[in-house]
Amino acid sequence: MKLTGKTIDRFLAKPDPQVMAVLVYGVDAGLVRERANQLVRQAAGSLDDPFRVAALSGKILREDPARLADEAMAMSLTGGRRAVRIEDADDDVAPILKSYLAGAASGPATDSLIVLEAEELPARSALRKLCEGADQAAALPCYRDEGAGLSGLIREKLQQEGLAIAPEALSYLAARLGGDRAVTVSELEKLALYMGGTGKTVALADVEAAVGDSAAHALDDLVYALSDRDTAGVERGLARSLGEGTAPISLLRAAARHFLRLQWALGKADQGGIEGAMRSLRPPVFFKYEDRFKGAARRWSPAGIATALERLLATEQLCKRSGSPAETLCRRVFLEIASLKPGR
Structure with a gap:
């Protein structure tokens, strides 16, 4: 399943129960991590429950391909759905995942969700093609926040803190943020803390004072x-x-x-x-x-x-x-x- 545009938001809000594996990939490492966290929480209710969340990596699977099936088929000792998180996934993981999906389709039922995190993958990537084409998998791209989308994100995050923002301050932030979602959110949280309360409008001077010496600058x-x-x-x-x-x-x-x-x-x-x-x-x-x-x-x-x-x-x-x-x-x-x- 290939997810794009608004289908990404709908899927994140309510993942298809038939999907057993989700590939989250893209150049924005912070957004990849944010969306992978969201999927793991929805499946397992937590990011660090040792009984319901298994953390693997592409390197681990290359050395021991059977670990994927072992973790995905395991039952939680405390009950509930399990999530198997695979960091640094690449094309070497594709045949391992393909074999697991084929076996799961005809084998014992499992409701574990596999969440794979990867950097930007080209269209010819074996892992990306597998997840885009399989009915039991989904590929979820993560693009950098920019343009109107970035401005909207800035307004949204500040509104959640009870703050408005002046146009010139918004322009300043939009020119500096967006390369990494985690950095963007961190800088906005720092700005909200600097403002010290709700009902205020963020001015350019406020942004320069709070964000001006940041890594982005x-x-x-x-x-x-x-x-x-x-x-x-x-x-x-x-x-x-x-x-x-x-x-x-x-x-x-x-x-x-x-x-x-x-x-x-x-x-x-x-x-x-x-x-x-x-x-x-x-x-x-x-x-x-x-x-x-x-x-x-x-x-x-x-x-x-x-x-x-x-x-x-x-x-x-x-x-x-x-x-x-x-x-x-x-x-x-x-x-x-x-x-x-x-x-x-």
Whole structure:
């Protein structure tokens, strides 16, 4: 079963009882975790009940494929439905899950729910194709919050705290949040705590005071220094972001998002100029960075942007697969990109 759009919300609110396995995947790790938590709670009533929740990983299943069936077919000693959570699932898990689903269809009845968590999977992924095509499984993608969806999420979370938000403050937040749902929610909770009560309107000054020194702000400074080709600024930005505990892969993805936005704006500039293209970006470029964005659009050629994106993607893959320190790889590629000659 392939879930999209509004069917995702309906499924999360009331999962199909015929579905035995749900693949939750996507680039937004925070949203993947949030939705997986929701599914596990609905099935088992808790995230950490040792009798009703089993935690596995792709690595465990590769070493012992039978663990999936053992855990899914086990009965809870305290009664109730069980959930089997599989973190870091990948295509190696696909044949194991396929075998389990085939056996479960003709074997003893079980109502255990298998929840698989994975990073972004391409359409050709064996695990994704299995869960999209099987009647007993579902594939639930998790895209980054952006545009109107991100603005709506910000308003919703603040309304739950009894707060309204001014337009310029909303624009500021939308330009900084959305890359990871967990980070977004954490920053909004911090902002609500800073406001100190209900019935207030969040102003730009409030957001700058509560969120201005956040990791998201540090990322903005870093990626703009990168597209400015400011090597000293890149060094400072890396030191700050890594010092605050931001994962190297998060830095690589933030830089890739920035260059993708530049690439999109350059592609649209022929129709209405760079300023018109910038107005169409979602989320929009925050006003304090507009001049730097325009400068980067003039400074970078399509070929140069493509080179930067290729190097960022290759480095992310290296960080995941090699034994080299991720921070070292991240620092190296950022300085390489900042040193690229115009037009390269």
